Structures are given as structure tokens and as C-alpha cells.
Amino acid sequence: MRAPLLKWALAVPAGAFLVVFLAWPLFGVVTEAFSDGGSAFGRLTADPVFWHGLVGSAVLGTLAPAVSTAVGLAVALHIARLSPTARTALLTVIAVPLSFSGLVVAYGFILVFGRSGFVTMLLADLGADPAVVGGLIYTPAGLAIAYCYYLIPRAVLVIFPVVANFETEQLQAARALGASRFRAFRDILLPQVAPACLVAFALCAAVALGAYGTALALSGTQIAILPMVLYSKISDSGSDLPAAAAMSIVLIALACTVMAIAELVRPRVRSAA
């Protein structure tokens, strides 16, 4: 029997990777966080910068995935109505932003929406204060919109297969029974794509919570979100590694909670009604 041996052999490279690059560092982070008897957590909770970061991350981690999921659902519904050729083409184009570096995206945003950006200047001509408009992308909410740029493709890729497999006759059957277009959409389609939307939301939230490249390029460590606070704890002169490790654990816990909630709610959404 060579098959079982082969089965394990196939799992070895990935397993080694997991141990060396995930489990080990993670273990290091946890040890570091508790290295001074847990006092790192005390310093963290006493630090107003941490709390600002937490609020910022909460805004970012809710707004960005919410917008991305809503836009992603609309895009998925649109693509599902296209011819197969147009579908394939559009799905390819949509996936392109996923391969761009967050830094490139950030630079583009500064050129267009920054303090002397194209759109900012245009709005200034119309009477808007360029300092306010140009400052928007440096806030967590503004950053959320910037994040949507590469979160929307993720949402589309998660939601589209479910929408594509949806049987449109169900909507016709509902309408034949007297339901308006909107009512049929709300009663029949929405409950069936809701689990996929939830998964998309959770995935986008987890990415939005952890991403920092775009934020760093946009505003340095000025913006109050957890990854930036964490970054400053490591890189700035007054580095506090145990506190940084403690914050890492908070960040990981947040992302895990979001994913867990999605997994827990998912089966309930399916069997509802």
C-alpha cells in the first residue's frame, strides 16, 4: 500500500510551511506578549492611542466590507445577466486590482483625491474647502473607500458563483404568484445569496482589519487604525515589543471573531423561513 504514504507525503511541504511560517511565529508573538507577566496588556489598555486605533479599525472593518459586499452583489447580479463570453471577460478584468500592490493604489489615490489631487481641486473650484476634501482619504472612513478598490473584486468572486447558479425561474414563479419585482428579489433571491454575502463580508472585514500597505502609503503612521499603531510600536524609537505582540493578538482575535461569526450564522441563514 503506497497510497497512504503518498497521501502524507503530499501534505508535508504545506505542513512544514505552516509550522515554520505560521505556528512558530504565532507562538513567538504569544510568548512575547506575556513575557513581562501580562503587564503589556495593561500598558496597552491605558494607552489612548490604542483605543483610537481600535475605533478606527472598527469603522474601517465595518464600512469597507459593507460597501464592498453591497457593490459586489450588484456587480455579481449584473455579470450573471451577461453572455458567457462577456462574463469571462468581465470577471478577468475585475480580478486585476487584486494583483496590484496596495502602494500603487495609494499613490493613485493621492494623485486624484489628495490635498492637491485632481478631484480635490475640481471640488475646490466649486467652493469646497480643499483641506477638508483632501483630508478625507486620510480618515478611517476615507481609507475604507480606498480599501473597497481591492475588496470589491474579492466580494464579487465570492458572491458571483452563487448568483450564477441561482435559478431565475424562481423569480418568475414568485411574480406569477403576485410578487412585484422588488418583492420577489427580497423574498426569493436575497435569502438565497445572503450566506454568500455574509462570507464575502467576513472575508473583506478580515482583510480590511489586517491590511496596512495602502494606509501606510497614504498617511504614514498618522492614521488611527490598529495595524498603524502596531507598526509604530515596532518601528518608532520608543519601541515596545511586548505591547506590539499584545496588540497583534487583539488584531488576530478580531479577525478570527469576524470569520467565526460568519461561519456560525451561515447555516441559520440557509434554513430560515
Next chain:
Amino acid sequence: MSGKELRLQGCAKTYPDGTRALSPVDLRVDAGEIVVLLGPSGCGKTTLLRMVAGLDRPDEGGRVLLDGRDVTALPIEKRGVGMVFQSYALFPHMSVAGNIGYGLRVQGWSRKRRDERVAELLATARLEEFAGRRVDQLSGGQRQRVALARALAPGSGMILLDEPLTALDAGLREGLRAEIAAMIKAQGATALYVTHDQAEALTLGDRLVVMDKGRIAQVGAPRDVYYRPQSDYVAGFFGPVNRLSGRVEHGVFTTASGTLPVPGRPDGETVLAFRPEAAIVGQDGGLAFRVTNALFEGSRQRLDLEGPAGERLVAHAPGIRPYSPGDTVTIGIDPDGLLAPAGGADAVN
């Protein structure tokens, strides 16, 4: 609850690219009647159904009337027609009862009336014990009964069925035919039923509309279209038709292979047209034919026959007595089985 009367006046359908899916059609379906639209794919039967549903609009000038009311401009949700699809189109996130009651909920029935009506339809569909089940726990036949019950529930009086049995196994299909017709009749609904299956159409329909390339080829009761086809196309659609040419003199038909009495047939050159099952294989004093091929199908066998002048026939014989190629058989024709189209035998040619 009573069925609606449906009338189509000059309903044609031309697609934007100029293809004509349907030539102008006039059709009347009486209240409580089951009319089957029958034809091969691309004959326009589904287009016609979608027009009645409100999913397609007829070309300028066409009108759809339900109980005399012009509904041509109304969207599907305002027409009051139930739909049943080949794919069932059940709502997977609702229970069986939830599916059946959905239309009642949308139309604002009270909780009590809704429950009563759902219970009534569950009984009609013999699905009482499945009320709380999810639809993916049902068999194909059960699913289609749920779909029909759901379409019938609001009592709109008009049901449109688009190939509802095509996705099912052959054995299941036959049993369900009678059951579907019974459910529709029990609710007194008018039904327009699309299929390409002749046997299904003949069993279910009060009347059949045989369609060909966007036109109505013939409308009539099942026996009429089967035994009195008005064209080659309609005759051939229900299976092979035999044709024997010969001469009638004093009630006797003479052809190359022999003579047959044909009482009442006028003298002169004629063609006898009949279906394989109207041939009486082994009749004394019949026409002499040679068996070229015999296909045993169980309860019956299909014989391919050739006459002395090269004329070919197809005949059905009981399965019990074996025939082999080369055998000689005598053939009679059941006089009631002679196809007598309205335009005379010539119309069959």
C-alpha cells in the same frame, strides 16, 4: 373557484433580429379546459405560453384576454396566472407548506385562511406528511406536485405549465400525468400545457394545439388530431402512417398485394391511410406481405413489411407469436382505423 377563459387574438412574435418565432395566432381556451400546446422544439409553443404569462409581449396588434379583460400590457404579477416549470423552480429556503403558501402571503390572505388553503392543497397533492419538509428532501415527482399546488393555491383560475414532466423518469412521468390533470380539474382551473411528448399530450389534454414552425397546424380533441390529421405533418407527429394506393370498385379495395372489403368507400382511385396498430396481422383473406424486419418490444412487436410491388408498411402485432424476416403474413385493416382527414384521403398524401 372557477377557471378563466383565455383568448389570444393575432398574437405574433418577432425578435429584434427579425426572426419570426410565432406567426399571428388566434386561440380560445374555455374556462376549466386543459389545452396542450404540442410540437417539436422551436415550434413557438413556449413563446406562446410566455405571452400568456406576460414574460413576453406579442408584436403590435396582438391581444391577450383573460375572462374578456385585455391583459396584454400587464406584467406577470398583475395577470393572476400560476406557472409550473420543467425545473420545478421551488424556493429552497422555504418548507413545502411555505412554498405553497407563498402566493397567499404575497396576496395578503389572513393567517387562518392561508393555513386552511395550504392544508387543502397539501391534501389534493397527497403531500400532507411533507408539509414541514425542505423541498430538497423530496423526489422529483413530489417536487412537481408541490410546484403545481403552489401555482394553484391563490385560485387565480389560470395555470401555465412549461414541460413540467420532462425532467422526470419515464415511469414516474406516466403516473404523474393523470395526477396533474386530476389536480387541475379538482381546482377547476384552466390550463395551458406545453410539451413535446405526444403521449403526454394525448393523455392530458381536453384539446391539443399541434404547432409547427411558429404556426398552429391543427387544433382538436386528442382523438381528432390522432385519427383525423389535417396534414402530413400532424399525422406524422404522432407516429408512422401507412399509405396503400389502389382502386375501389363496389366496396372492394384492390391493390398489388390483394383485395380488402371497404364498405361505404366510393368507387375510384384511392389511398388508404392507417396507423400501424390499425393493421390486423394474420387476418384471413387479407393482403399478402413479407416481413423484412421484426422488433420485439414486449407487449407488442413492430413489423416492417414489404408488398409484391415494393410497397412498405409498418404494422403492430401482439408480442406473443414470434415473426422473423422472410415470413409471409396476411394483413387486414380495421375500418375504424382508417385515417379520414377532413379534406379526404388526398390531404394525407
